[in-house]
Amino acid sequence: MNMASTPAEPVHPFDARGIGKRFRHAAIFGALDALHPGETMRFINDHDPLPLLAQLRERYGKTLMIEYRARESFAVMIDFTVAAGRPGDDTGSGCCGACG
Structure with a gap:
Protein backbone atom coordinates (compact mmCIF):
# COMPACT_ATOMS: atom_id res chain seq x y z
CA MET A 1 0.00 0.00 0.00
CA ASN A 2 1.46 3.36 -1.05
CA MET A 3 1.07 6.05 1.60
CA ALA A 4 3.71 8.43 0.25
CA SER A 5 1.68 11.63 0.45
CA THR A 6 -0.87 12.50 3.09
CA PRO A 7 -3.72 14.98 2.50
CA ALA A 8 -3.52 18.19 4.57
CA GLU A 9 -7.19 18.00 5.64
CA PRO A 10 -8.68 15.13 7.64
CA VAL A 11 -9.36 11.93 5.73
CA HIS A 12 -12.89 10.59 6.09
CA PRO A 13 -13.09 6.79 5.73
CA PHE A 14 -15.82 5.25 3.57
CA ASP A 15 -15.93 1.45 3.56
CA ALA A 16 -18.21 0.44 0.68
CA ARG A 17 -18.01 -3.25 1.55
CA GLY A 18 -20.67 -2.88 4.24
CA ILE A 19 -23.21 -1.06 2.05
CA GLY A 20 -25.76 -2.99 0.02
CA LYS A 21 -24.96 -2.98 -3.69
CA ARG A 22 -28.33 -1.46 -4.46
CA PHE A 23 -27.52 1.66 -2.38
CA ARG A 24 -23.75 1.87 -2.82
CA HIS A 25 -23.42 4.49 -5.60
CA ALA A 26 -26.06 6.77 -4.08
CA ALA A 27 -24.29 6.59 -0.71
CA ILE A 28 -20.95 7.42 -2.33
CA PHE A 29 -22.40 10.41 -4.22
CA GLY A 30 -24.00 11.66 -1.00
CA ALA A 31 -20.76 11.35 0.93
CA LEU A 32 -18.79 13.16 -1.79
CA ASP A 33 -21.39 15.93 -1.97
CA ALA A 34 -20.89 16.50 1.79
CA LEU A 35 -17.13 17.14 1.44
CA HIS A 36 -15.73 20.67 1.54
CA PRO A 37 -12.85 21.88 -0.65
CA GLY A 38 -9.60 20.25 0.47
CA GLU A 39 -11.31 17.35 2.25
CA THR A 40 -10.65 13.74 1.32
CA MET A 41 -12.80 10.64 1.47
CA ARG A 42 -10.80 7.41 1.62
CA PHE A 43 -12.85 4.81 -0.25
CA ILE A 44 -12.31 1.14 0.59
CA ASN A 45 -13.76 -1.70 -1.48
CA ASP A 46 -13.19 -5.35 -2.35
CA HIS A 47 -12.88 -4.70 -6.10
CA ASP A 48 -11.77 -1.97 -8.51
CA PRO A 49 -14.88 0.18 -9.15
CA LEU A 50 -14.18 1.21 -12.74
CA PRO A 51 -17.84 1.94 -13.70
CA LEU A 52 -18.17 4.08 -10.56
CA LEU A 53 -15.01 6.02 -11.43
CA ALA A 54 -16.42 6.78 -14.89
CA GLN A 55 -19.62 8.09 -13.26
CA LEU A 56 -17.64 10.21 -10.82
CA ARG A 57 -15.54 11.76 -13.59
CA GLU A 58 -18.69 12.60 -15.54
CA ARG A 59 -20.51 14.02 -12.53
CA TYR A 60 -17.71 15.96 -10.81
CA GLY A 61 -15.18 16.58 -13.58
CA LYS A 62 -12.02 18.34 -12.42
CA PRO A 87 -18.81 18.55 -5.98
CA GLY A 88 -22.19 18.70 -7.64
CA ASP A 89 -22.47 22.50 -7.62
CA ASP A 90 -22.17 22.69 -11.40
CA THR A 91 -24.28 19.61 -12.12
CA GLY A 92 -27.69 20.92 -11.13
CA SER A 93 -27.90 18.80 -8.00
CA GLY A 94 -31.13 20.52 -7.01
CA CYS A 95 -29.94 21.55 -3.54
CA CYS A 96 -31.61 24.64 -2.15
CA GLY A 97 -28.29 26.05 -0.92
CA ALA A 98 -29.18 25.81 2.76
CA CYS A 99 -27.35 22.49 3.18
CA GLY A 100 -23.77 23.70 3.32
Whole structure:
Protein backbone atom coordinates (compact mmCIF):
# COMPACT_ATOMS: atom_id res chain seq x y z
CA MET A 1 0.00 0.00 0.00
CA ASN A 2 1.46 3.36 -1.05
CA MET A 3 1.07 6.05 1.60
CA ALA A 4 3.71 8.43 0.25
CA SER A 5 1.68 11.63 0.45
CA THR A 6 -0.87 12.50 3.09
CA PRO A 7 -3.72 14.98 2.50
CA ALA A 8 -3.52 18.19 4.57
CA GLU A 9 -7.19 18.00 5.64
CA PRO A 10 -8.68 15.13 7.64
CA VAL A 11 -9.36 11.93 5.73
CA HIS A 12 -12.89 10.59 6.09
CA PRO A 13 -13.09 6.79 5.73
CA PHE A 14 -15.82 5.25 3.57
CA ASP A 15 -15.93 1.45 3.56
CA ALA A 16 -18.21 0.44 0.68
CA ARG A 17 -18.01 -3.25 1.55
CA GLY A 18 -20.67 -2.88 4.24
CA ILE A 19 -23.21 -1.06 2.05
CA GLY A 20 -25.76 -2.99 0.02
CA LYS A 21 -24.96 -2.98 -3.69
CA ARG A 22 -28.33 -1.46 -4.46
CA PHE A 23 -27.52 1.66 -2.38
CA ARG A 24 -23.75 1.87 -2.82
CA HIS A 25 -23.42 4.49 -5.60
CA ALA A 26 -26.06 6.77 -4.08
CA ALA A 27 -24.29 6.59 -0.71
CA ILE A 28 -20.95 7.42 -2.33
CA PHE A 29 -22.40 10.41 -4.22
CA GLY A 30 -24.00 11.66 -1.00
CA ALA A 31 -20.76 11.35 0.93
CA LEU A 32 -18.79 13.16 -1.79
CA ASP A 33 -21.39 15.93 -1.97
CA ALA A 34 -20.89 16.50 1.79
CA LEU A 35 -17.13 17.14 1.44
CA HIS A 36 -15.73 20.67 1.54
CA PRO A 37 -12.85 21.88 -0.65
CA GLY A 38 -9.60 20.25 0.47
CA GLU A 39 -11.31 17.35 2.25
CA THR A 40 -10.65 13.74 1.32
CA MET A 41 -12.80 10.64 1.47
CA ARG A 42 -10.80 7.41 1.62
CA PHE A 43 -12.85 4.81 -0.25
CA ILE A 44 -12.31 1.14 0.59
CA ASN A 45 -13.76 -1.70 -1.48
CA ASP A 46 -13.19 -5.35 -2.35
CA HIS A 47 -12.88 -4.70 -6.10
CA ASP A 48 -11.77 -1.97 -8.51
CA PRO A 49 -14.88 0.18 -9.15
CA LEU A 50 -14.18 1.21 -12.74
CA PRO A 51 -17.84 1.94 -13.70
CA LEU A 52 -18.17 4.08 -10.56
CA LEU A 53 -15.01 6.02 -11.43
CA ALA A 54 -16.42 6.78 -14.89
CA GLN A 55 -19.62 8.09 -13.26
CA LEU A 56 -17.64 10.21 -10.82
CA ARG A 57 -15.54 11.76 -13.59
CA GLU A 58 -18.69 12.60 -15.54
CA ARG A 59 -20.51 14.02 -12.53
CA TYR A 60 -17.71 15.96 -10.81
CA GLY A 61 -15.18 16.58 -13.58
CA LYS A 62 -12.02 18.34 -12.42
CA THR A 63 -13.45 19.25 -9.01
CA LEU A 64 -12.68 15.74 -7.75
CA MET A 65 -9.16 14.32 -7.62
CA ILE A 66 -8.94 10.52 -7.69
CA GLU A 67 -5.82 8.80 -6.33
CA TYR A 68 -5.35 5.08 -5.82
CA ARG A 69 -3.68 4.17 -2.52
CA ALA A 70 -3.96 0.40 -3.02
CA ARG A 71 -5.03 -1.56 -6.08
CA GLU A 72 -5.09 -5.29 -5.48
CA SER A 73 -7.60 -7.77 -6.92
CA PHE A 74 -9.16 -8.20 -3.47
CA ALA A 75 -8.61 -4.79 -1.85
CA VAL A 76 -8.87 -1.30 -3.32
CA MET A 77 -8.29 1.99 -1.54
CA ILE A 78 -8.88 5.29 -3.33
CA ASP A 79 -8.64 8.85 -2.02
CA PHE A 80 -11.26 11.21 -3.44
CA THR A 81 -10.29 14.83 -2.74
CA VAL A 82 -12.36 17.91 -3.52
CA ALA A 83 -10.03 20.16 -5.50
CA ALA A 84 -12.06 23.33 -6.02
CA GLY A 85 -15.68 24.23 -5.53
CA ARG A 86 -18.15 21.80 -4.07
CA PRO A 87 -18.81 18.55 -5.98
CA GLY A 88 -22.19 18.70 -7.64
CA ASP A 89 -22.47 22.50 -7.62
CA ASP A 90 -22.17 22.69 -11.40
CA THR A 91 -24.28 19.61 -12.12
CA GLY A 92 -27.69 20.92 -11.13
CA SER A 93 -27.90 18.80 -8.00
CA GLY A 94 -31.13 20.52 -7.01
CA CYS A 95 -29.94 21.55 -3.54
CA CYS A 96 -31.61 24.64 -2.15
CA GLY A 97 -28.29 26.05 -0.92
CA ALA A 98 -29.18 25.81 2.76
CA CYS A 99 -27.35 22.49 3.18
CA GLY A 100 -23.77 23.70 3.32
